[in-house]
Amino acid sequence: MAKNETVKNGIFPMGPKNDAYAKFFTGQSYLQGLVADPAVNVGVGNVTFEPGCRNNWHIHHDGFQILLVTGGEGLYQEDGQPARLLKPGDVVVTHDGVKHWHGATKDSWFSHIAITAGTPEWLEAVSDTDYAKAEEGAK
Amino acid sequence: MAKNETVKNGIFPMGPKNDAYAKFFTGQSYLQGLVADPAVNVGVGNVTFEPGCRNNWHIHHDGFQILLVTGGEGLYQEDGQPARLLKPGDVVVTHDGVKHWHGATKDSWFSHIAITAGTPEWLEAVSDTDYAKAEEGAK
Numbered sequence: 001m002a003k004n005e006t007v008k009n010g011i012f013p014m015g016p017k018n019d020a021y022a023k024f025f026t027g028q029s030y031l032q033g034l035v036a037d038p039a040v041n042v043g044v045g046n047v048t049f050e051p052g053c054r055n056n057w058h059i060h061h062d063g064f065q066i067l068l069v070t071g072g073e074g075l076y077q078e079d080g081q082p083a084r085l086l087k088p089g090d091v092v093v094t095h096d097g098v099k100h101w102h103g104a105t106k107d108s109w110f111s112h113i114a115i116t117a118g119t120p121e122w123l124e125a126v127s128d129t130d131y132a133k134a135e136e137g138a139k
Numbered sequence: 140m141a142k143n144e145t146v147k148n149g150i151f152p153m154g155p156k157n158d159a160y161a162k163f164f165t166g167q168s169y170l171q172g173l174v175a176d177p178a179v180n181v182g183v184g185n186v187t188f189e190p191g192c193r194n195n196w197h198i199h200h201d202g203f204q205i206l207l208v209t210g211g212e213g214l215y216q217e218d219g220q221p222a223r224l225l226k227p228g229d230v231v232v233t234h235d236g237v238k239h240w241h242g243a244t245k246d247s248w249f250s251h252i253a254i255t256a257g258t259p260e261w262l263e264a265v266s267d268t269d270y271a272k273a274e275e276g277a278k
Contacts, residue, residue, distance in 0.1 A: 068173065
């Protein structure tokens, strides 16, 4: 469990339960806002996922998203592509309009900094079957 | 020296000596690029400063800079303001047009993620006198 404690006690706070976005997630996530400033075009937050937790498929319109992985083990998948296994230090750039999801692996907590521009469109949840396939394909 | 080892062995690589920007720094810095993508309007890098190292006064025009402190102890100062002492987990937002500098304290290594938009204008170095005053005022 050492890795899980590392995620929960990282450099940036884990923050409270992510109630505001809970309807767009499967499982429990936590969100600590880091930057929400009308004078800059990106928001920054620290997102933490319990094992098995992932967000729904979504798209950033007129924007982008950058993930900086800070702890644990996670998955990232773009529509039609195999999933990527993510570990601390990994970086993901999601381009404007690309349908994708991210989250923890089934047995590990996971945390990333998210740097986000534009307007998100939230889509369907990642089914248990597709989630299991993603993890299988990424390892 | 435990803290210094922590900075040098952080989540994101320290990268090579920052030769490209050496003329805009006093002392030795290191730079690991993380995102340089023409499809997004920000660049992201991990910057590490040896003890006493700081960058010159500079301005981000038509943009901004966000610092996410990842290790050690550092300083941030905007023109005309007292310096801030920075520790892991701290966040700094520099607005468009604001003259500022950042760097390590004199006895500690320091690292931060920099998320940068716009065009930098590099100005004069932070003199030894002003650097000492900044650190004194921040503690």
